Each structure stands twice: as C-alpha cells, then as structure tokens.
Amino acid sequence: MNSLARHALHRPAPPVLLDLCPTxxxxxxxxxxxxxxxxxxxxSKYFYDARGSQLFEEITRQPEYDLTRTEIALLQASMRDIREAVGAEAHVVEYGSGSGRKTQLLLGGLDSAVAYTPVEISREMLLESTQRLAYAFPEVQMLPVCADFTRPVPIPPPLQPAARRLAFFPGSTLGNFDEAASVELLAAMRETIGDDGRALIGIDLLKDxxxxxxxxxxxxxxxxxxxxxxxxxxxxxxxxxxxxxxxxxxxxxxxxxxxxxxxxxxxxxxxxxxxxxxxxxxxxxxxxxxxxxKYTDAHFDALAAAAGLRVAHRWNAPADRFGLRLLEPA
Incomplete structure (x- = not known):
C-alpha cells in the first residue's frame, strides 16, 4: 500500500453539522x-459573523488583552490535575467554541476523549475549527452544532458511549450574562452533564x-x-x-x-x-x-450553588488574574 493510500485510511470522517443557527x-x-x-x-451574540470572529481573534492578541494568553497558560499548567479529575472517555461539550485554540489543549490533555461537540453561532469559524481538530484528533468523534447556546441545544450522541460529559466554557464568557441568565445557563449545563458529569469554566477575576x-x-x-x-x-x-x-x-x-x-x-x-x-x-x-x-470566589460560588453545582477544584493564574473552576453536581 502506498503512502497516499495509508494516509487516506487514517483521514478522519468529515464532521456532520447540526445546523440550528439563528436566521x-x-x-x-x-x-x-x-x-x-x-x-x-x-x-452581543450577533457579534460573531465571519468578520466579527476574525476581529475577536485579533483582540486576543492585543497587548492590553491578556485574558486569552493567561487562560491558555493556566490550562497548560493545570492539565494533569484536570485529566485526573475528569477521568477517561469523556464527551466534551463546548459552549462558544470560537477558534478552538483552548480546545486543542484540552482534547490533547484528557484521557481518551471519545467525542467533541462544539456549540458555536458562527458557522464559518465552527466548520473551520472542527475540521482542524478532526485532523489533530482522528480518534475523537466530531459532532458540531451551529446554534445559539443561550437557548436549549440538543447534544448529538456519540457512536462510542462516553463515561461522562464534560461541559467546557472557557474565556470568561459566563461573565457576559447577567445574574439570572448566568444561573439559567449553569443550570442548563447541569442538566447537560447529568449526575456524574463535570463542567470546566473560565472566570476573569477582579483586578485593577x-x-x-x-x-x-x-x-x-x-x-x-x-x-x-x-x-x-x-x-x-x-x-x-x-x-x-x-x-x-x-x-x-x-x-x-x-x-x-x-x-x-x-x-x-x-x-x-x-x-x-x-x-x-x-x-x-x-x-x-x-x-x-469580574468575579470573586464568593460571587462565583453563589452562582454555581444556585444552579445546583459546586466547585470541586480551583486553579488560579499567578496574582489571581484568571481562574479555572471544575464544577460537579451538588
């Protein structure tokens, strides 16, 4: 068998898009x-057309905006602990997946993730990032959903049953919602992950x-x-x-x-x-x-508790500039 044929055998199946994007x-x-x-x-959910998504990626590279760089460094530093806390064979469900830079770290660090479902309102960015991740992780089934994640979203079941679901919500996007909507969204995550799942949330912390x-x-x-x-x-x-x-x-x-x-x-x-x-x-x-x-621990813990969740693990960047919180059902 020549090299081209061998490559074709390992080429991932194209992701099948569930398209629920707003009209x-x-x-x-x-x-x-x-x-x-x-x-x-x-x-604000309508910021992310193709041009808006490109501009947001540029924002994350501006010297004044270190949130993304800080979160990526924290995710890298905490990955071993996250892997142990989540366990093997998870189905990762990401809300507002964007370019997938953080997702690549997460999928690479977890133990044998079986499926990945990004829920993203920008169709172009969703298809681009999912295709890239499919080549990087051919063993992980890609189940993208183009939708507004602030509304109930059906999660496609993977072919291989997962041990649990892990909701992934990085970037402090939770902070874009008011108190009532934050609790509602966390409660929806609680329903999505079930009684034995986990949720990994990024939160920007109060500072100067x-x-x-x-x-x-x-x-x-x-x-x-x-x-x-x-x-x-x-x-x-x-x-x-x-x-x-x-x-x-x-x-x-x-x-x-x-x-x-x-x-x-x-x-x-x-x-x-x-x-x-x-x-x-x-x-x-x-x-x-x-x-x-911009959160304090007391503020975030209260939101989680109101949604039926509790903080199981905390990881903070140096000088408490940013936090990752692993939640589990209370």
Whole structure:
C-alpha cells in the first residue's frame, strides 16, 4: 500500500453539522425588540459573523488583552490535575467554541476523549475549527452544532458511549450574562452533564480598574472595530441603515456591578431604520451591547450553588488574574 493510500485510511470522517443557527428573521426581531426597549440594547451574540470572529481573534492578541494568553497558560499548567479529575472517555461539550485554540489543549490533555461537540453561532469559524481538530484528533468523534447556546441545544450522541460529559466554557464568557441568565445557563449545563458529569469554566477575576478597562479599549482600536462591526451585520442582514461613522465604542467598569459595560454610543441626534421601522437616538445616547463580569470566589460560588453545582477544584493564574473552576453536581 502506498503512502497516499495509508494516509487516506487514517483521514478522519468529515464532521456532520447540526445546523440550528439563528436566521435573519431571528436577528431582525431581536434587533427591533432591543431598540424598542429603554435603555436601548443589541444582543452581543450577533457579534460573531465571519468578520466579527476574525476581529475577536485579533483582540486576543492585543497587548492590553491578556485574558486569552493567561487562560491558555493556566490550562497548560493545570492539565494533569484536570485529566485526573475528569477521568477517561469523556464527551466534551463546548459552549462558544470560537477558534478552538483552548480546545486543542484540552482534547490533547484528557484521557481518551471519545467525542467533541462544539456549540458555536458562527458557522464559518465552527466548520473551520472542527475540521482542524478532526485532523489533530482522528480518534475523537466530531459532532458540531451551529446554534445559539443561550437557548436549549440538543447534544448529538456519540457512536462510542462516553463515561461522562464534560461541559467546557472557557474565556470568561459566563461573565457576559447577567445574574439570572448566568444561573439559567449553569443550570442548563447541569442538566447537560447529568449526575456524574463535570463542567470546566473560565472566570476573569477582579483586578485593577485601569487594567480591566484598557483590555476593552485597546490602543489599536480592534475592540472598537469589533463592536461597531455589529452595526454592519445588522445593516446587511436586517435591512438597517446604521452609519458607523455616527457611532462610537465605549467600555467602562461599573464598581457597583463588578463588570465592564460596553455600549455603542450615538455621536449625534439621529434616526436609524431597521426593516422599515424608525428609531430616534439622542446625541450621547448609548445602545448597550455587552457586559463582562469580574468575579470573586464568593460571587462565583453563589452562582454555581444556585444552579445546583459546586466547585470541586480551583486553579488560579499567578496574582489571581484568571481562574479555572471544575464544577460537579451538588
């Protein structure tokens, strides 16, 4: 048998996509509802079209934004402990999988993972990262789902039964949800993993205010471009007429709520249209688009407990800059 034939025998089967991605009608309805509220809002889940996903990857490489680099280093340093705590033959279910950089470390470090289900709203990034992981881990069945993970998502069963499920939610994405939604999402994870599963969660920890604000206002303006790209997507997919030159990115820390609050601010009094509906904005009026909570242990433990989970293991980066928490059913 020649080398080409041998390679073909070990080539992984192409991942079969379960496509539950929101439609333009979903986006249009969400945008109209958000702009009709007081204060005005836009859903951050729509940041991640193809361009938005590319810009977010650029954000993670900016000098002010060390969250991703810190989490990757912590994941590498803690992998042996994570492997022992999770056990063999897990089915990994990742929420908001993105580029899959952290996933590669996790799948490579676990003991004989049998399947991987990324749940990601950006179809292009999902297919690209899953295909790359399929070649890196041909023994792991790839079961990607294109969906909004903030809603109930069916998890495809693997061909090889798994010993348990491991929910993976890195990047402090949990911090993008308010208290009630965070508990609801953790409770959904609790249901997904069952009575013997685990959940590995990344949380950004409270630190110097100037440092936290700088991470969301990088000097190169990549985060601003990422935020304002949302308007370009809404124009394209929801029949809107936002002029991005008339809006600015703003991200500030709220000490009362222990979170970064990101808005798109109208630079002038103006009227924008979405699917034929008109919305007036005053000069300086914000459209709220994202929150990013910064946690203490007491805060996070309370969220987990409210969802029927408890912290089984804690790993922190140097100077407590970032944390990984392994949860199990309470």
């Amino acid at each position: 333009p009608d979903d986006l249009r309805g969400d945008v109209i509802a958000g702009l009709s509220s007081d204060p005005k809002t836009l859903p 205010v100037a440092e936290m604000e700088a991470a969301y206002n990088d000097a190169a303006g990549v985060t601003a471009a990422f935020t304002l790209n949302l308007l370009a997507r809404i124009n394209r997919e929801a029949g809107a007429d936002f002029d991005r030159r008339r809006f600015a990115h703003r991200a500030v820390f709220s000490p009362e709520r222990s979170r970064i609050e990101t808005s798109i601010v109208s630079r002038c009094a103006q009227v924008v249209h979405v699917a034929g509906q008109a919305f007036h904005l005053d000069a300086g009026e914000p459209i709220h688009v994202e929150i990013s909570h």
